[in-house]
Amino acid sequence: MIQTNAAPLRGIVLKCASVSVFTVMAALVKATSIGDVPVPPGQQVFFRSFFALPVILLWLVFRSELRVGLTTFRPMGHFYRGIVGTAAMGFNFWALSLLAFPEATAIGYAAPLLVVIFAGMFLGEDVRAFRLGMVAMGLAGVLIVLSPQLTGVGPSDPAHMLGAVVALMGASCAALAQIFVRKLVQQERTSAIVFWFSITSTLLSLITLPFGWVMPAGGTLAMLVLTGVLGGLGQILLTSSYRFADASVVAPFDYASMILAVLIGWMVFGEMPTRAVLGGASVVILAGILIIWREHKLGLERTRQRRAGTPPG
Numbered sequence: 281m282i283q284t285n286a287a288p289l290r291g292i293v294l295k296c297a298s299v300s301v302f303t304v305m306a307a308l309v310k311a312t313s314i315g316d317v318p319v320p321p322g323q324q325v326f327f328r329s330f331f332a333l334p335v336i337l338l339w340l341v342f343r344s345e346l347r348v349g350l351t352t353f354r355p356m357g358h359f360y361r362g363i364v365g366t367a368a369m370g371f372n373f374w375a376l377s378l379l380a381f382p383e384a385t386a387i388g389y390a391a392p393l394l395v396v397i398f399a400g401m402f403l404g405e406d407v408r409a410f411r412l413g414m415v416a417m418g419l420a421g422v423l424i425v426l427s428p429q430l431t432g433v434g435p436s437d438p439a440h441m442l443g444a445v446v447a448l449m450g451a452s453c454a455a456l457a458q459i460f461v462r463k464l465v466q467q468e469r470t471s472a473i474v475f476w477f478s479i480t481s482t483l484l485s486l487i488t489l490p491f492g493w494v495m496p497a498g499g500t501l502a503m504l505v506l507t508g509v510l511g512g513l514g515q516i517l518l519t520s521s522y523r524f525a526d527a528s529v530v531a532p533f534d535y536a537s538m539i540l541a542v543l544i545g546w547m548v549f550g551e552m553p554t555r556a557v558l559g560g561a562s563v564v565i566l567a568g569i570l571i572i573w574r575e576h577k578l579g580l581e582r583t584r585q586r587r588a589g590t591p592p593g
Contacts, residue, residue, distance in 0.1 A: 291525025292521075299540070301513055303544065304510060306376060306381075309507055311548075321377070321488075322489070322491060329508065332511040336471075336474055349471030350472060350476075355476075357463065357464050361460035362484060364460060365454075366484045368451075375443050378446065379444065381544055381548075383553070384541075385541035388447060389422075389535070389538075389568065390422050391450075392534075392571075398459050417567040418568060421565075424556055425557050
């Protein structure tokens, strides 16, 4: 990591830029799913993945890392991660067509909370009471977001309920994908993980071809291509942000997407967030930030112990 006084600020700026790019990309996905000829999620995944590849390859060429960046030692690991990650993308894109933009964004915040649970289940990580409590708090926030559907109070219909279920499935698959990534980074470069995911998700999305792909009009086609370009750019910005600052420094800025989602939902799609969505999202965000803060404190403590030569307890 680059050690300069300006590095953390640069990392934060890059992280905020990646969040903005990904949020705009999601808005384009939603726009292509609600037009006169709605584009199915599988087709959206194809465009998002395929047109991200040129951007990623150009980035690797620019950094003179093409050969090293594409080398893989665990091809099957990429394949398994690709299956789960592609499912997450498909579910999330489907949810965007069924839910208001801020609501789909808020439910998606369940993913990093579920990572904590899955890390304990599949990676053997020590998940203690504080983190479990914050996960419970965050999931309670998700339930607040879903409360109109669960209680029958407020706007509720079968499509809306389906959207909530699909969004939760997307969050679960996204969390599982992060578990696969944690295993892959032990042997693989980040650039290889990003590139091979785009390859596998492009190929896997073609499985949905018999299930109703459409011929998009010119404007819709341009938006679909742009989702891929923005997806590749967002991934580069995200990866670069972690070169300049620790994960605990930049991770909280993920939640800036809620502000953008509310603004885009209101100004572009005419969607006003409900009190349940805003209240539940606030609880989820607070839980996520508290987990990040706790992990940062523990990381500092472990660093002090190593420097002092304290044996692990």
